[in-house]
Amino acid sequence: MRACYIVGAGDFFPERFQPADGDYIIAADAGYRHLQKIGVEPDLIIGDFDSLGSAPEHPNVVVCPVRKDDTDTLVAVRHALEMGFSRLMLFGGTGGRLDHTLANVQTLGFAAVRGAEAFLFGDEFTLTALTFGQLEFSGYSGGFSVFSLGDRARGVWETGVRFPLAEAELTCDFPLGVSNAFEGGKTVISVREGILVVFWDGNREKPLPQRKKGIKKC
Template sequence: MNLRSEPRRCVIFGSGESRGAAYSPRIGDILIAADGGYNALRRRKLRPDWVIGDFDSLGFVPKGKNVRVVPREKDDPDLILAIRCGLEAGCREFALYGATGTRFDHSYANVLALRYLREQGALGRIVTPDAELFVMISERVDFPAEERGKLSIFSLSERSLGVTLSGLKYPLADRTLTAREWLGLSNEFTGVAASISVRDGTLLVVKHADWVE
């Protein structure tokens, strides 16, 4: 898994908090506003390729041929519908902004969306003002020596087997983590190349660049 590869990317802005979250546009990005994410893009003076939602958060329906209005009563929330559109467009890398905020249930659903993306063979990450979240499934992720900050890992599987952390302040070797423990909370980069690997299972990784407890 190479989080720094650059395939065509889908960037989605949701209704949560995205102020202060760094976004560097790439040529070829597909930019989608999910409901209230439309205002977030307007604040950044960015024009979305698509706008999707029931617009209960935004409070009005934007005008344009690229606007898709969906019912309020539906199985998938607006941000998930935006993800599906990105997948249909052939995107295999996703950056989700405004995917966390005041409602924990929506934030957690968006974490589950990261797992859904990885199961579809896509790379997804949630970007907040001070953190980046991503999911890894039975694979390895490498970090350069220049990486700084803290990170935490949690098992989204009932059991994640063969979890190994190297180059971090608190290493692990071939450890089993369960969904009922927090052993992976608050690890740290140490100025050397680091890696996380899991032989069989699903991990949520939360990486904080400048987080202070």
């Protein structure tokens, strides 16, 4: 499955940026600088270019108004979804301004409710959002946390972990899902209703978790 890689202007860790042949690369505004530094030419550059200063010379540039509701990263995500991509890899979306990081976490939810899977990559951590589905992790170790992105996330299950959950309800005002741990085998995290944000440390060498629609009670 082809993936769309979107690079923003936040902290960027090139060793984690490994698109395959045929994947599509979008630079969101000053994310273009990150790609220039590692010698990667994006397929598209998109943004209002208030950070970059001006629209760069490139055959595929989309210029957005500065005054808009969407962040440049969200504009790029919308564009990727319109192109038919259902697997999105977000880089340069953490660090720096905390409000921008939180906006990018919300963008994961935006993709999830539209049927896409999106991952947000930091240096030693990764995040994704899940709605009415499950994630299967294989051989992961270390810590992870889950949070409700909306008012409530219902029917949350966590199996193969240090502190299992069964048919739990997570709310936006109580961090019940923080600081759990993988046990090294198979882990399944699922949610029946609402949007669940899943955060995990390390495991950079492991394949990303498999996502499946529907829930499985173990």
